[in-house]
Amino acid sequence: MTEVAGRIEIYGQCEIVMANTTSLPTLQDVAAAAGVSTATVSRVINFPAQVAPATRAKVEATIAQLGYSPHFGARVMAARRTNTVGAIIPTMENAVFARGLQAFQDELSAHGYTMLVASTGYSAANEAEQVKALVARGADALLLIGHKRDQAIYDFLAAQGIPTIITWAFDPSSGRPSVGFDNAAAMRDMARQVIDMGHRQLALISAETASNDRAMERYLGIQAAMQDKGLPEENLLFIETSYGIEEGAIAFKQAMSASNPPSAVFCGNDVLAVGALRQARDSGIHVPDDVSIIGFDDIELAQVAYPPLTTVHVPHREMGRLAAAALIGWLKDGTPPNTVELLAYPVMRSTLAPKD
Amino acid sequence: MTEVAGRIEIYGQCEIVMANTTSLPTLQDVAAAAGVSTATVSRVINFPAQVAPATRAKVEATIAQLGYSPHFGARVMAARRTNTVGAIIPTMENAVFARGLQAFQDELSAHGYTMLVASTGYSAANEAEQVKALVARGADALLLIGHKRDQAIYDFLAAQGIPTIITWAFDPSSGRPSVGFDNAAAMRDMARQVIDMGHRQLALISAETASNDRAMERYLGIQAAMQDKGLPEENLLFIETSYGIEEGAIAFKQAMSASNPPSAVFCGNDVLAVGALRQARDSGIHVPDDVSIIGFDDIELAQVAYPPLTTVHVPHREMGRLAAAALIGWLKDGTPPNTVELLAYPVMRSTLAPKD
């Protein structure tokens, strides 16, 4: 063994080989190889226009030859920004946030930003942790879903000077920049139509409202519509459940076995609605003849479900894109963007019918 | 103005205020405030056991009071690692990769790593770019989908010393560590059963095979089964299309209008299958009485579709979790993990019936 080790030292080449395997080329290596200063190499990378064409070509060739790529950490540290934007969403497991997020990312990428995602599993404590984690990782800005969270989180973000945009909700009174829609109004509009169709006994299968203002708003929207139309509050059966198709199915069964079963079942989101739909089928309950089912979100699932789901359309893509644009502008100008309200509106498909 | 500026200098306090608003507290600030060295503060954060309890308490209090949180870039630079793992997937827009990715992230989080996601939109060029981008951002390791990509990408990754794991595929001959399943074998198993049920005229609505080895393998799997069962190659109508429900619908229409329409239509993934299913319904074609439809992936959509989709179950969660575990081990030990083969198997639901 010692002999071998000794031998290795004899061959000068080996040192080079070892250097290659143990460490990547640095800016300095490139500068040395190209016969220029580190500043020039840095400029070639960041502000190519500032460098004479001949020099630039030489440096670019050297970069390619050495396979150099800038060290992220060093760059972050020297430039004091990461060009990274964080997004914290409740879950990645289904399409509710995926489409919006994809649009968000596309827009960010187009402007040279990278997206960092974290999911909370609908847990507030988890969210607080993820906010800290993303900020610690140098997220220059953050996207959050909904307004409702501990004030401490907002204080932290403000103290760290992290531009933060709220999406999936609209509440101008909050004073926080947001790109979203009015959950209550959208659900209210839908509920009005449902009531106008003659439905009197209603149910809402809702996501948990405790830390989810979107769910709460949707609930309030139905209540508002009922009040408008003179329906007493007790005509709404409110069932709160956690997220998932199965949960929707269970809740639907529960709703239908009530002493006064509803003729229209609202669901806080399409995933729950699809679960309800499946349960109806399994129980031989015909939709929409026996009961109407109404979703919220208009994710792909809604169109593919059978019967195609009547739901509230949410402009996911638009929301993601505009949120990214707002954040990019904020990062550039240093001034918070205006709050943007998008429209979410009922989409009539086949799971809602008049009650005769 | 000069007067004002002069005044500011008079008040010592102002300097402090300005420092507060313009920059976050640093390790050094904490050290100074706590009356210890920067090394001690660093230890409190990274190796608390090494610090005397009294000192630690004091430092922790100071950290809390100042609202200090370590600067990511500086940390990365000094420690030469980011604790970040990148994942590059074709798309985030639907559930195909979402569940696996969620499991991947959960496992990473549990071990103190953060996930960086990038999507390629099924474009090879885009993928090459994203690989570079994630590496440049300091991803310590990478998750990729499928084996097929330019050798240059593998060379780049090797040169940069980035542990990389392949998922959603299994090809021990590649010599690359992977956690996945044998797409060809899974599809072959399914196809055998379909043929055994009496189907002779088949179709495959496939994702584009050019840069997607999973799609290609699935195609080959059907061919293998046909050969086993003595069906001539021309009994398979092969339709290649891009990704999406709509695309599946269009391709299905095309398949059924062939001169020799298939009695069983395989789909390269559930999204295409659900599109086919919808198109069948819209065209008054009854599934599975008139035609059988078979998916692949077993995403949530498959269970919710009507009729529930017969498909090939892919162990998404397990795959994500194990991929993360493999990568974490690799990062720790420095030795590549063994390739893991998971089992993907047919799930019989209601869209496949015997051909009489």
Place this chain on the structure above:
DNA sequence: GAATCGCATGTAAGCGCTTACACTTTCTAC
């Protein structure tokens, strides 16, 4: 032809943290 300008490039000072090493103090074992 001297003064001026502006472009291309170089010099070098950090950015905020980790960590090897050194040092001091306290314990342990005989």
Place this chain on the structure above:
DNA sequence: GTAGAAAGTGTAAGCGCTTACATGCGATTC
């Protein structure tokens, strides 16, 4: 009691990059 180990802490050298500022030099102006 003392040598040696162990534990706690400090010192200071970078990590690889960006960028303010300095420098050099050819082009322009009068």
